[in-house]
Amino acid sequence: MTTSSPGSPIAPYVHRRVPLDLGGRRLEFATCLDLFSSHQVDVGSRLLLRTMEPVLAERDTEASARVLDLGCGYGALGVALATMPAVASAHLVDRDALAVDFAAENARANGVEVTTSVSLGLAEVLRDTPEARYDLVASNLPGKAGAAVLSSMLLGALGVLAPGGLVAVVVIEPIRDLVASTLAxxxxxxxxxxxxxxxxxxxxxxxxxxxxxxxxxxxxxGAYDRGTLPFEDANEQPATITTVEGIPNYDRIDVIEDALTRRIPRIRAGQRVLVSNVAQGYLPAYVRSAQPEAHLILVDRDVLALRTARRALLALGAAEDRVETRVIGAWSEASAADAGANLVVGVLHEGGGAPAVVAEHVGLVATLAPGGRAVLAGGSTAITRLLAHKLPADCKASRTKHRGTSFLEVTRAP
Ligand SMILES: C[S@@+](CC[C@H](N)C(=O)[O-])C[C@H]1O[C@@H](n2cnc3c(N)ncnc32)[C@H](O)[C@@H]1O
Structure with missing residues (x-):
């Protein structure tokens, strides 16, 4: 019943399909190693669903409830809720575009209609549909978000409820007391x-x-702010970026990103530089210091990373019209083929497995303008595999190494 379509962009990212039995209905979810709970539908999500069923059953038999799944992951909660008779509509959001791609595909594969979007907390939901109100906001809340973010999600959800609405959340034991005290x-x-x-x-x-x-x-x-990260820029000048909770390396420069900065070729004014996997924003900030007149295209699957990196660049003096952001979840050749990049730099995502790395590589190479060059960092095994992958006829690839990290350089003929 639930195969994801072979042409779907998530196909290279699928790890396995996991079942969810819901009062006689059987749903199935494609999962990814790089998303929450890839081996089975989370026990906490199942527990939350069991507590929701009687609440929804008490409502009119006519489908009337509007549901928001906040932090939907691959869609287990939101898709399951959307199958319940009392539910009229379900909107599924996550800060991670790859999760949102999976949620949309899982809804489709289970024959359930939902809407999906990328949103950091409720920010983009409110930006795109300021008047939307929900009868139920459901969330399996992130366990490591930090107190301020958690509180913004817990209490913020009350502000998008329709009259008579309810918020229902599940949390892991280590943050149970924090949640209880926030709700007291x-x-x-x-x-x-x-x-x-x-x-x-x-x-x-x-x-x-x-x-x-x-x-x-x-x-x-400032709910996401963690601290400041000092670094030496391309002109050997001291600079800092503000880091956030929920992204690694908030207090140190990532060694792979640091090694990557040493491989950045000369950038000319006006050139288009695509930075993929922007994390805390160090790499884009470094690139900008190397050429303040470059046009930067920031690409990430995580809208928190994009907002953090963009903020860092603007704080360092970048003009708004020189900083473009694109949120891309599952990569395909078409994801950003219009970018026309003269230079692409980035660290490959390897958590999603080998076919996912190939999909990302193919997508990144497709962004190169004639004469463009990509410098991508990754593990040795991943780069060996990518070197064996057939490139477009006008592209050539080579590898360099530095300690445990390999760098793949791809150039497109002028
Ligand atoms: C515990 S997982 C739950 C996933 C899914 N609902 C499930 O039940 O399997 C939390 C999810 O929230 C997302 N998330 C974390 N912080 C977020 C934020 N500030 N805004 C939106 N989504 C967030 C994560 O990407 C992750 O997918």
Missing amino acids: REDLEVTLRRDTADYSVFHYRPAANASFPPPTDAFAA
Whole structure:
């Protein structure tokens, strides 16, 4: 019943298909090694769904509930909820575009209609549909988001509820007390709490007569900020970037990115430089210091990384019209083929398995303008495999090595 279409961009990223049995209905989800809970539908998500079923069953038999799945991953919660008779519509969002691609494909493969979008917390949901209100906001909340981000998600969800709406979340045991204390407020009512050894579920809603306005943008308010990261730029000048929670290397320069900066060729004014996998923004900031007149195209699957890197560049004096951001989840040849990049630099994602690395490589090479060059960092095995991969006739590839890291250089003929 649930095969993902062979032409689907997620195909190279699929690790396996996992089942979810829901009161007689069997759903199946394509998962990815690089997404949450790739071996089975998470036990916490199942627990949350079990607590939702009676709540939804109490509603009119007519499908009327509008559902938001906040942090949808590959779609287990949102797609399952969308199959329930009381649910009229489901919108699934995640900060990770690869998760969103999987969620959309999993809905399609299970014959369920949902809408999906990339959103950092509720920011893009509110930007794109400021008036949208939900009867149910469901979330298996990230366990390592940090207190400020967690609070912005827990309380922000109340601000997008329709009258009579409910928020239902599941969290892992290490953050259960933090969640309980965040929800211990007079202006909200916890209507259900269920604890197991490893998880806690909370259902809650505004207290009678209380109202929560739509939340402000948590990123802009600094909820994600972690600290500052000093570095020496391409002109050997000291510079800093503001780092965020939830992305590695908030307090040190990543050694692979650092080695990559030593391989950046001369960039001329006006050239288009695509930086892939921007992480905390160090690589784009370094590139900009090498050539302030370059046009930067920042590409990442994580909208948090894109916002962090863009903010770093603007803080370092980059003009807004020289910084473009593109969120790309599953790569294909067509993902950014219009980029016309003179230079591509980036660290390959290897967590999704070998075919996913090939898909990303093919997509990145397709962004090169005539005469363009790509410098990509990766593990030795991955680069060996990519060297064996057939490139377009006008492209040539070579490899250099530095300690444990290999660098693949691809040039396109002028
Ligand atoms: C615990 S996983 C749950 C995934 C999925 N709902 C499930 O049940 O399998 C949390 C998800 O939230 C996403 N996430 C983390 N922080 C987020 C944020 N600030 N905004 C949106 N999504 C976020 C992660 O990418 C991840 O997919």
